[in-house]
Amino acid sequence: MIQRPRGTRDFGPEEMEVRRHFEDMMRQESVLHGFREISTPIFEHTELFTLKSGPGVVEEIYAFQDKGGREICLRPELTASVMRFFVSDLATLPRPLKMFYFGQCFRYERPQAGRYREFFQFGAEIVGNPTPETDAEAIGLAAAILERTGLKDYRIRVGHIGILREMLANAGVTGDKALPILQKLDKKIYPEAEELMAQAGIETKVAQDIIGTTKVTGPISVLDSREGPASDYIRQVCDILLAMGFGNVSVDLGVVRGLAYYTGMVFEVDAPKLGAEKQICGGGSYSLSELFGGEKVFSTGFAIGFDRTLLALQTEGVPFVKRSITAFVVPVGDSVRTKAFEIASTLRRSGISADVDLMRRGVGKSLKYAATVPSRYAVIVGEKELESNSVTLRDMSSGEQTLVKMNDLVEKLKV
């Protein structure tokens, strides 16, 4: 027996129905918000990701040389591909450019709860100038999608890179020198952050204030005592979200991100019921296009962990509707088997889902199968019925049977 590769999954018919259901739901919601779908290759030049995330990422991705000696990798995320696409082909489209995408990504990591080597991401990006409106629209789409899935227990936390950057800048630490400190603060390793800040000449009192800031969480009112452009900015984003009807948004200044391309607002969504891997969505505003050789453009985007979202829905017991077919055509005896296909095909051409016996089973077994599938109706075709150019239509839930003229069958089933 051949086992499936580590960290991958097979999806059976039932599971795929559920997955497609939510996938379609996310697409529809995005279209409602004026976003348009794009798609990029599953493999890319490895350089795309080392440019964005540093040479270290190669250790964590599926990277290899192809037969032509090119350095290739399976994409570990989608934002880099989207921005590459933007720079090469989409830069002349009118802005804001609102795009969404869905697809699988690959990371060479140790699998655990909610973490796989092949996983699925749904995401969106808005390319244009950064305004609180843009950021609110991006968070708003993520929130609307999660709301529509029926998920109840999740928190949206919004922060702003600028708040800590402003404090560090006031203390005399700017630009690249601030990055290592932000990284430690992001990971909440406070002793090392203190040490770095001391080395940078920041007074202990100010350093403590900065660390205290990363612990500020709660409703928008926690910003009331704070001044400065970044705080004002978050207030505006939150006001818009509130007006859009998304009340479950809180402020968390501990959402930091120690990467240089994040420029302003950052946000995360987590579902507390999941285990160690409970973050189901993350995003923020960033500037990446210039890294890939394009003009400098600001964007805001997010990615939803599709698999984790489904896991969260599962733990909450959100019900999934099992799909059924409308009609199962049952031939009575060998003489009418071909006729059964003719009828099934007529139904299918009329857009009615229909199945037909392939196993040459008797009427009893066929009806049993039709009940299990399940099918709403059974269309019983026998010589007796055909004499009057009719079939017997059986409602599988009530057991009620009626003789129906062949010409009326499609109308009867269209309801």
Add this chain to the structure above:
RNA sequence: GCCGGGAUGGGGUAGCCUGGUUAUCCUUGGGGACUGUGGAUCCCCGGACGCGCGUUCAAAUCGCGCUCUCGGCCCCA
């Protein structure tokens, strides 16, 4: 990369410590009883010890290695 629990028909399980019959029970799949009426019942059939090496007269059981899996650490673009 690190720590621990696992892997027995399609699914769920017993057996393993203490090696030895035809490997248990439930379920699922196919056929039949029922050559024109379903989820019931009865009968029949199919189907498994993750992979490899070793110890042994004999391995699901003991030893070693590997693969996959579940949970946690690290990481998380």
